[in-house]
Structures are given as structure tokens and as C-alpha cells.
């Protein structure tokens with residue numbers, strides 16, 4: 001009898017939004033999953049606690065290892081020990097605005113960190129066996145060159161984050177060509193969920209709306225309301241990551257919904273799902289613009305704080321996912337409306353104490 005092929009995945013960034021959904025998906029598919037987590041003085045495993053079992057229990061399929069993309073020795077040691085068949089490199093300093101405050105660290109973790117992973121695979125002698133997914137990003141398109149953006153659209157990164165990710169993109173292409181490794185860039189447009197970090201604009205809005213409804217805050221402070229993004233659901237996108245690694249040949253794919261919406265629209269919809277109609281006053285797109293409750297202008301719900309502006313902004317992202325649809329059969333399943341609704345309702349329930357972040361995670365199982 002022939003043995004079933006080993007299915008061992010290693011995920012960097014397993015404690016993040018995407019890492020948690022991907023770990024769930026791979027466990028469901030029968031993989032043994034290893035994750036690299038950073039040492040922290042606080043618990044940072046909240047998004048995966050619901051799938052973690054103590055090593056002393058039976059049937060354990062999820063293992064966590066301390067590590068960091070800035071530590072080559074550690075990466076070599078983990079990869080040599082685990083001998084993964086698939087690696088998903090999701091770890092990164094992923095906040096675009098923060099990358100302007102920490103450009104060097106961002107270059108190290110998001111750019112050189114990827115090189116460290118690839119060289120660790122080679123050091124472990126696994127370059128002909130491992131399939132590798134790199135979390136590339138629509139931020140590579142930066143300043144608009146063409147719309148919609150596809151795999152052939154030229155890059156024009158607009159932040160230290162995007163520049164670091166561009167290095168990562170090309171080192172993958174280079175190692176693929178130089179060493180024949182199975183290395184795939186997923187160029188993913190924004191994807192969100194109730195597990196999204198609260199400093200990203202979508203979750204900042206939905207949690208801010210919930211706090212206003214509960215009377216804990218009066219006003220939500222935001223930056224550029226006119227930025228447009230192609231927003232999908234993280235759960236749909238991690239499936240696309242897995243699908244890319246099931247192909248016979250490595251390639252690069254855009255994952256997107258093909259629709260774009262402004263931050264302003266997201267704000268309007270989220271307040272709408274919370275039962276509040278918002279109306280904009282003052283000069284559009286300036287720091288003096290405000291959002292008030294319709295019929296109650298004294299209630300100022302949104303103000304602009306220029307602290308949230310970026311030194312260089314990405315104005316418009318809209319992806320063309322045709323290649324992913326045709327070659328790997330992937331399609332985004334969640335509409336913009338359903339995404340905003342799910343996130344807003346989750347945060348409203350949370351503020352009422354009806355669910356915790358942990359409950360949301362159990363719900364999705």
C-alpha cells in the first residue's frame with residue numbers, strides 16, 4: 001500500500017488575521033500545521049487559541065514555534081526540523097502608515113526576511129520539495145498606472161512597506177528562475193474580517209461605530225475619506241493562497257473582487273447597518289469636512305484628523321482577478337455590503353457583551 005503524501009504546512013504570521021483563517025483551513029484539510037510566532041510580553045495568540053491544543057493531548061495537529069523573520073538562524077532551525085511541504089509567508093510589519101515611522105525595520109522584516117526564508121529552505125536542502133507562498137500586495141501598484149490592476153500592471157510603490165514588498169516580490173521571481181524553486185506571489189488586494197487589526201481603516205470604522213452607538217465615544221477620527229480600495233473577505237482569500245500552491249507550476253496571481261469603494265462609502269454603510277444615517281458637511285475632501293447625523297447636525301460623528309494622512313497615498317486600487325479565475329478557479333465570494341455588515345454586526349455584538357473576539361472565531365468553525 002502506498003503511503004499518503006505528507007501534508008505539513010509552515011505559516012509565518014500565524015497570529016495575524018490571515019494566519020488564523022489559513023491555519024483553520026489547513027487543519028480542516030488534514031494538514032499538520034506549524035506556525036512561527038513572535039515572543040511577546042503579552043499573549044499574542046488570541047486569534048488562534050480556539051484551534052490550539054496542548055502538546056500533551058492526543059491528536060495534536062497545530063504546533064507553534066518562537067521565531068522572527070529577522071533571525072536567520074532561527075528560521076533555518078525551524079525549517080530543517082519541521083521539513084514542511086508547503087510554506088505560507090504571511091509574517092510582516094503590515095501597516096502602511098507605520099512603515100513610514102519604521103522604514104528600516106519594515107525593510108528588514110518584509111523585504112530581507114523573505115530572502116532569509118528562501119535561503120533557509122536552501123540551507124535545509126528542501127528547495128526541490130517545498131512549495132512557497134509569498135504574501136505580496138496590491139500596494140505594489142501604488143501610484144495609479146492603469147486600472148484595473150492585473151499581473152501585468154507596472155509597479156509604483158508609494159510607502160516603505162510597499163518598497164520592501166517589491167523587493168520580496170522580485171527576489172521570489174529571481175530564486176524561482178535561478179534555482180527552479182516552487183515560489184508563488186499572491187498579489188492580494190485588501191481583505192478584511194471581524195479579525196482585522198483595529199488600526200486598519202475598516203475595523204477602525206466598525207469598532208468606532210459600535211463605540212458611538214454604545215455611547216462610549218462621540219466622534220470617529222479618520223484620515224483620507226476619498227481613498228478607494230478593492231475590499232474582500234479574508235476567509236475567501238486564504239483559500240486562494242492554498243489553491244495557488246496546489247498547482248503543478250509556480251506562478252503569480254492577483255486576488256481581488258474587481259470592485260472598488262471609498263473609505264467614505266465604508267463609513268456610510270457601517271453607520272447605516274448600525275441604524276444611523278450620516279450626512280457630510282463642509283468642503284469635501286478637506287480637513288474641515290465632517291460627518292453628522294442626518295436630521296441632527298449637532299451630533300458630529302466623523303471628523304478628519306490629518307495625523308492619519310500618509311506622506312504619499314495610494315488613491316485607487318481595483319484588481320482584475322481574471323487570471324486566478326481562469327487558471328486556479330478562485331473567485332471572491334463575499335460582497336462589499338455583506339463584508340461591512342458582518343464586521344459592523346460583530347463589533348456591535350461585542351460592545352454589548354454578547355460575543356467576544358474568541359466567540360467570533362468559534363462561530364466560523
Ligand code: NDP
Pocket residue numbers: 012013014015016017018019036037038040044067068069070089090091092093094095109135136137138187188189190191192197
Ligand atoms: P497582520 O498584521 O494581521 O498579521 C501579521 C503577522 O505577521 C502577525 O502574526 C505578526 O505577529 C507577524 N509578524 C510581524 N512581524 C514579524 C516578524 N518580524 N517576524 C515574524 N512574524 C512577524 O496581517 P494580515 O494577516 O492582514 O496579512 C498577512 C500578510 O499579507 C502580511 O504579510 C501582509 O503584509 C500581507 N497582505 C495583507 C493584505 C490584507 O489586506 N490583509 C493584503 C495584501 C497583503 P504579531 O501577531 O506578533 O504581531
Ligand code: GDR
Pocket residue numbers: 094095096097136137138139188189190191199200201202204221222223224225227228229263308309310313314
Ligand atoms: P492599506 O489599509 O493601507 O490599504 O493596507 P488601511 O486600512 O490602513 O488603509 C486603507 C485606506 O484608508 C485610508 N484611511 C485610513 N487608514 C487607517 N489605517 N486609519 C485611518 O484613520 C484612515 N483614514 C483613512 C488610508 O489612507 C488608506 O488609503 C492594507 C494592509 O493590510 C497592507 O498590509 C496590505 O498590503 C494592503 O492593505 C493591501
